[in-house]
Amino acid sequence: MYSTTGLEASNYVSTYNTAFYFIAGVSLLLLIGLTVTMLYFIFRYNKKKNAVATQIEGNTALEVTWTVIPLILAMVMFALGWAGWKPTTKPPKDAMNITVVARMWNFLFLYENGKQSPDLVVPRNQAIKINLVSLDVIHSLFIPDFRIKADIVPGRQKFMWFLPGLEGKYKIFCAEYCGLQHSYMHANVNVMTPDKFRTWYAEAAKPVAVTGTGPGAIGEAIMRAQGCFACHTPDGTKLIGPSYFNLWGSQQVVLRDGKEVTVTVDPEYVKRSILEPNADITKGFPANLMQSYRSTITDDDIAKIIEYLKTLNDK
């Protein structure tokens, strides 16, 4: 169960707990107290036991009491909430900078040395500052175990920061509704010992986990990391975007500047589709949905992707 993770999982767990359990505790006491009182009145003063009601108009002293006491309680609640929130605005100077690029429907984490990773990998006890970048709609980076969440708003410079305190693997969810695959937009945080992290960090700049062998395996791995399969399938099923099945070398009708033209799927076209997806809109598919991958995909990668696309034609 998530809420049982240790207090040290991140620097926010304990402040969250203070605010949450104080309010919940006071609430529970009040709820029980008021419910019991109410039930007692119902039992004690029902028609059978008390045939004639005593008319009471009100009592100003009581009214003042039950305005002021809840007000004080509420102010304490507010203060605890505020106190727990305040540190989120002040990242330590030595925080490590990571950028997350969110798009429909995956996260990609970019490190300062150019390394890219679909999972967030961080060393323990090192403050992490994440710059939030969205390419299309609003997403939200949510790490339940760390009790932290921040919306990733397109067109805005924002960050979030936290201090992971326990090694382990934790879930990241997208917590702002962003369309069809919103519930599949997740990733992991991998908190490592500083040593392990250093090794990971120093590995080849682009360590995509290649699962298969043969032609196209690397291309497929790249596409998996970039999240292409959220919209495209390799097997002919139509998702949001056109399927890759039998795509390579085929003729496609596209809209270019509002006019229909027929193009052949060649390296030039694939490259343009990835780097300027809105230049040619495949007929029958929405514009503006696929965003440019210029910031994360290199020409080299595209060559690998094409390699992979070639394997998807049935001979």
Add this chain to the structure above:
Amino acid sequence: MSTQKTFEEPSYLEYKGKYKGIFSWILSTDHKRIALLYLFSLMTFFIVGATLGLLMKLELIAPGKTIITAQTYNAFFTLHGIIMIFAVVIPGLPAVFGNFLLPIMIGAKDVAFPRLNLLSWYFYVIGVSLVLISQFTGQGPPDTGWTFYAPYSFRTTGNMLPAVFGAFVLGFSSILTGLNFLVTIHRMRAPGMTWMKMPLFPWTLYATGWVQLLATPIIGITLLMIIAERTLHIGFFDPTLGGDPILYQHLFWTYSHPAVYIMILPAMGAISEIIPAFCHKTIFGYKFIVASSIAIAFVGYFIWGHHMFTSGMSGTALYTFSLLTFIVAIPSAVKVFNWISTMHKASIDLQTPFFWAVGFLFVFMIGGFSGLILGALAANIHLHNTHFVVAHFHFIVFGGTGYAFFGAMHYWYPKITGKMYDSRWANTGLIIFFLGFITLYGEMFFLGMRGMPRRYYDYDEIFHTGNIFSSLGAIVMYFGLAVIIINLIASLKNGIKAPSDPWGGKTLEWTIPSPPPVENFDEIPVITKGPYNYK
């Protein structure tokens, strides 16, 4: 003061007007008939919305695809949210019980603008129809959630325009109802009914009326901007054109937070009527209850930002919104304490409406307390957009407004229909419903605390157990509701005739026959005493 037993006049149900058959209803300007028009349309939409809720819960009973696809699920919660919010709970108590009872409770023959009243019902039906049309036309149903957040709402290929425009028309309907009630209350109170002699239900309608009037235009213009954004690419909320999506959220919640008080205030009013009637006792702290209604309406206008705590607003804004959120809880607290105090030294007649009121108090407190947790910044950061929020608002919207609606239904049923219902079935239904309710939504608090985001079609295995409980609760609740509704419908035929004052209520509606005559009063009463005079 009594006009009882002088009716040669037919009741409003039998009255033969200019038109016959169905036209005598859909062209009637009688506030009582319009109330029933609302009741029927609203219950129909409620059942549609609730069935969508049930289907969503069935989908969520297990991870992966269970019964529907992701696309359908997204369309479902959007339609569910739009229907439940804009077509059920916002019009809810004012349009049905307000229309029926407001004129009677203040001693008037009708509302100030009867024809406008009928017009707002037409707007209501047109609005919902547009929303429903959007489901079946264009390139697939809208899938943005009821909040229509930019920029997704103009990126999606869903058929947004009719839905957004439908919501706009529904807003118009709501404005006209509020306007009508405000003028009615200002101008048409019976002689002698000073502000401080007015019953509490009209008082809450008055406070609600102002919120409807002053908040709804903001969403109206916002929805128009979304339409302009989609059709003309005007750029207000589109970051690629320099617009700010967060500004959209500001505008949306500037209305939609006050809207939650449009939903709850009349519910509180109905509870304030039911409790004294069954306690046979004047309400405790009348003036404070009045004042708290106004305070809720007023302060409630300035706390919209608590829906945007994680959006990256400035610290100052966060601070202000969180503080005000806690302040708005105080008037609600005052009400709860006064209601419970009314039961002290009362002589309580344990009837179905009173049980609904007790149920209301219990679930409203849970909903309200969870609201406090969400209002605290540190807690909100974690809980925002999780099922904790879903639990909060079902507890307080369904548990608050919904319970009050059913309470009011059972309280005024004899007055409206002239029949008594079978209270054993009514109580049985209530108990089943209550148990289902707690299982269904109670579990969602824990799901949310563990981090299950909302609007998730599919979820991680760790959330499975909780979801099974929750879904089973939905099924139980379904049966409870069916018992309640079937009982009410069956009693129309089988119920015994209702006397004019079955519960011993003291407000004006109980001084006239059940069902009321067309003109309500033979003679406009002259008011000399407070509304809950049980001496």
Add this chain to the structure above:
Amino acid sequence: MVTHRDDLASKTGMWLFLFTELLLFGGLFIVYSVYRYRNPIAFHQAAHELSVVIGTANTIILLISSTTIAMSITALQTKNKKLCLLLMGVTILLGLAFLVNKYFEWGAHFREHIYPGSSVLALRGHGDVLFYGLYFFMTGLHALHIIVGLVFILVIAVSIFKDRINSENYVLLENSGLYWHLVDLIWIFLFPLFYLIT
């Protein structure tokens, strides 16, 4: 059914309705203040392109029309039906003149390819897009209100002509006047916000 007439209720209703109109535009004023705050220079420069002369002329036209409709009430109260109708006619003509001016103004922008969604505008930068987006949306909505107001006044004029509205019973005339003044009021703010922030 209820035949009792209550003019004050009618007028109260009208005022409440005006409040909703005020807040409808209020929402846009919020948007305006935010974007103006974020793009002060672009707004400043874009405003230069609007014609202060036409703007001022339109302001004065609306002010006069407001005066005439206000005077028509006095005319009806003093049982001068002819003058009343004349004044209402002048109001309607002035309203139309306003619209004609607007038409030419908008037409000029369109010829320069300045309209919401135009690619020429998009090239000029975010501030300009927002300024003109707001300009077209707000003045457009305002023009829509002018049209509604004109129809309202016309209907009332016909009723006065047929003596359905007379010196005993003129609350509807007052209401149409109120609506017209509201349209004027909104323009009083739109004018400096778009034309004068140079």
Add this chain to the structure above:
Amino acid sequence: MKTDENEKHHIIPYRTFLYVLAILILLTLTSVTLTQISLGAFTVAAALIIAGIKSTFVLAIFMHLKFENKMFSRAVCGVILLLAAVITITLLDYLNR
């Protein structure tokens, strides 16, 4: 209780309207000239203050608020204050980012 309020109406002489019109036009021209000579940051403030004065005249005289039940003018002030408060609170976010 309702009847007498309905009976009394105030008839405003034509003259008053013409005076007000003259003032309004004068104010319009003032604000135009004011903004043509650059006042820097005060330009907008000046234009808005003048617009405020103009609308007060319209509300008070043209819209009869001055002669109507006090309730109306109070409500109008209330609504304007409310709108001002909403704008201020929204700007709390934008000014402090």
